[in-house]
Amino acid sequence: MKLKVCGMRNAENIAELVRLKPDFIGFIFHEKSSRNVLVFPEVIIPKSIKKVGVFVNEPLAYVLEIVLKNGLDCVQLHGDETPAYCLDLGKRMPVNIEIIKAFPVDATFDFCQLDSYECFVSYFLFDTKGPKAGGNGKVFDWSLLAKNRSKKPFLLSGGLGVASVDELRRFMKTPMSDNCIGWDVNSKFEIRPGFKNIDKIKEFKEKLV
Helix, strand or coil, X not given: CEEEECCCCCHHHHHHHHCCCCCEEEEECCCCCCCECCCCCCCCCCCCCEEEEEECCXXXXXXXXXXXXXXXXXXXXXXXXXXXXXXXXXXXXXXXXXXXXXXXXXXXXXXXXXXXXXXXXXXXXXXXXXXXXXCCCCCCCHHHHHHCCCXXXXXXCCCCCHHHHHHHHHHCCCHHHCCEEEEEECHHHEEECCEECHHHHHHHHHHHC
């Protein structure tokens, strides 16, 4: 299973995280977020770890600028971006850039809408629907994923922490997890916005990844 740690921005904290060899490190470029990156941290991140830029309803030109300026490997779309937006973004991006489309899930979520995105993204990400675009720190009802008919690989997000380990192990034994490739973690590991408890991430990774 893969591990994606999102909401990073402190160089020393990132350097500590790099030693744990996560698969993805996420950087949030959204001015309304308390984890918003104003200046990209100067830190060496090996090519084996993918740098993800998280955006919410931003103009395509801005996304492309940030990707090229900071050498990002993935773009995560966490707003109301349409399939047409994803298609256009893919055409403008360098060919090796992956696109992750996040969806906030609650009991009213229509999984049929995923069909129109499948051809234009690399992964889906299922998060908890809340007042913020992400980082709400709450777990959604994973049984809702039984309605997911898509074969597109996805990351599971939403309030995941060390306390989630046993439930995640049980989840991985269900058919709902068939296309789950890993975990996206953020708020449950924070000491303060944008700064993570590396020891807790290590514990989570050793138990689940």
